[in-house]
Amino acid sequence: MRARMAVRTVEIGSPGWAAPMMPSDAEPELPLAKELRRVLGPRARIIWRGAELDLYARDQADIPESLRRMLIRTTPDVVVQPETVEDVANVVTAAYDLGIPVIPRGAASFPLGGAVPTMGGVVIDLSAMRRIHAIDKERILADVEAGVRWSTLQEVLRGDGLTLRTYPSSWFSTVGGWVATGGYGINSLKFGHLSKNVKALQVVTPTEGVWWVDEGHKDFPLYFGTEGQLGLVTRVVLKIRLPPKSSEPRLLQFTEAQEAFDFAKDLLAV
Known part of the structure; x- marks a missing residue:
C-alpha cells in the first residue's frame, strides 16, 4: 500500500537539524563501524567510541542495580543515526550479514528498557x-x-x-x-x-x-x-x-474500582 496524498508536505528542519550527533571526524577503528561507514558513506553519523555511547546505554529510567548486574552490559558497539529509509535498510542488512543485534530507538521516553541494548550491537537512532x-x-x-x-x-x-x-x-x-x-x-x-x-x-x-x-x-x-x-x-x-466543537473535562468519583470499570464499559457501549 502506498497512498497518494497530494495535499501538503512539511519538513521540520533539515535532516541534520537538532541532531545530537555530528559526522565522525576520524576513520573508525572498530571493524563493525568500518563496515557501516563503507555502506553508508563518509557523511553518515556514526558513534563507535567515547562517552557518547553511554547516552544510548539507557532510556528515560535508571536501570536498577539488580538488573544492571544481570544484564552485565548495556552499552552498544555502534550508534547510527540515519536520515533516510535507504540508510536504515543498509544498516539492517549489514548487521544481519554480520550477525549483529539491531536495536531501534526513538526518543527513549519509554522507561521499561525497550531501547536498551542488552547484547551490545547497533543502535539505530531514528530521531533524525x-x-x-x-x-x-x-x-x-x-x-x-x-x-x-x-x-x-x-x-x-x-x-x-x-x-x-x-x-x-x-x-x-x-x-x-x-x-x-x-x-x-x-x-x-x-x-x-x-x-x-x-x-x-x-x-x-x-x-x-x-x-x-x-x-x-x-x-x-x-x-x-x-x-x-x-x-x-x-x-x-x-x-x-477534525477537532471537536467543544471539549470539557469531567471529574467522576466512585466508591469502588468495580463501579468505575462498569461505568467505563457502559460508556463504550454508548
Whole structure:
C-alpha cells in the first residue's frame, strides 16, 4: 500500500537539524563501524567510541542495580543515526550479514528498557527521520516519518484545522516509538488501541528490504508492541480527525474500582 496524498508536505528542519550527533571526524577503528561507514558513506553519523555511547546505554529510567548486574552490559558497539529509509535498510542488512543485534530507538521516553541494548550491537537512532510527508485533508490522514514527535505533529495539524485521534501521554515521544511499544493513550477509550488509528506502516527488514503493510494485512497488528522484532518501522500513515466543537473535562468519583470499570464499559457501549 502506498497512498497518494497530494495535499501538503512539511519538513521540520533539515535532516541534520537538532541532531545530537555530528559526522565522525576520524576513520573508525572498530571493524563493525568500518563496515557501516563503507555502506553508508563518509557523511553518515556514526558513534563507535567515547562517552557518547553511554547516552544510548539507557532510556528515560535508571536501570536498577539488580538488573544492571544481570544484564552485565548495556552499552552498544555502534550508534547510527540515519536520515533516510535507504540508510536504515543498509544498516539492517549489514548487521544481519554480520550477525549483529539491531536495536531501534526513538526518543527513549519509554522507561521499561525497550531501547536498551542488552547484547551490545547497533543502535539505530531514528530521531533524525522527522519529516511530515503529507497531510491529506480529504482522506483525513497524516503521512509521517518514525522520528516525528507527537507535539510537532499536533502543531502542524492544528494549523490545518485538524487534530490527532489518540496520542501517548508523553508529547515528546516519537510516532514510531509508540508503534514499537504499542498500547493505549489519550482518547483511546473512544478511538481504541493505536493499531486502530494507523492506516499503514513502512517497514524495513533484512530479508524483505523496504515495504509497506496496511491495516488489511493479516500481520498488521503484530507490528505494534513488538519493538522492532518483526522489522523497523520507518514511516507511519496515521488516521486523524477534525477537532471537536467543544471539549470539557469531567471529574467522576466512585466508591469502588468495580463501579468505575462498569461505568467505563457502559460508556463504550454508548
